[in-house]
Amino acid sequence: MSALLRIRWAIAAKTAPRPLINCNRCGTVKAYRCSEKFRVNANGKRIDVWLIYRCVDCDNSWNFGILERCNRRDIEPARLVALESNDPSLARHHAFDVVALRSRVGRVEEFPDVAVHKQRLGDARESAIGLELQLRLEMPTSLRLDRLLANELGLSRSRLQALEEKRLLVVDPDGAKALRKPARAGTKIRIDLAGQPDREAIISAAGG
Structure with a gap:
């Protein structure tokens, strides 16, 4: 991407x-x-x-x-x-x-409630056709990755799953049912936004 x-x-x-x-x-x-x-x-x-x-x-x-x-x-x-x-x-x-x-x-x-501070790295917003979200955790959390992404990006979990199935959403390091596991420090999530009608809204929600 x-x-x-x-x-x-x-x-x-x-x-x-x-x-x-x-x-x-x-x-x-x-x-x-x-x-x-x-x-x-x-x-x-x-x-x-x-x-x-x-x-x-x-x-x-x-x-x-x-x-x-x-x-x-x-x-x-x-x-x-x-x-x-x-x-x-x-x-x-x-x-x-x-x-x-x-x-x-x-x-x-355990409690899944978190605060998320978002910082853009670089200045490629206008030409961006994809996102790379880099997770940093102060402490471990029980919050599932799909719930974190759904809450912060304004997307349904079913849509996130559909994006993953089409390989338009990739979790690194990858693993079985990565979206259903707790968010972990060092995880990177790449989302291909080419052709997505709500590209701008997703980028803004992500912190872009």
Whole structure:
């Protein structure tokens, strides 16, 4: 495909995963939200750190272990300051670590809502007959690729599937049912717009 308009989509999840925990106050399994607060406990040279979660209904607390019996000398000073000051970006980093959460509690509730920042790369808009969308993800998301494209481009998922079947939409790296899988960092989506009556609308929606 020639005359590609390249656009980078920087994708940030809006809602952190919520572990599902048996709340001893509610007496049943409840979702716990991240408080964005750390608990730092120092015992001599050893430090324990937890990220505090709270039940969405009764506010009961649960501690997600970040560091256990760690020697103070092994912690970068800047990181220790960030932990002790409840640095929001560090709390967000740990709150979105769904793999670590699952290893602790097994069941985790994930949310597909994202914010997409679009940046055009180059200036070939007028002559473009195709798009190349480059995905960058701050954190992993459970949002399916076809839903992301449908939401951002204003196209139905059935039309996206039809474009894929005609090889007018190609996902790189390719794979079985790529559109139905979660959006991943480093993915490139190329869409051939030659002959598409809504070419201009698609380009504008993409961020061109």
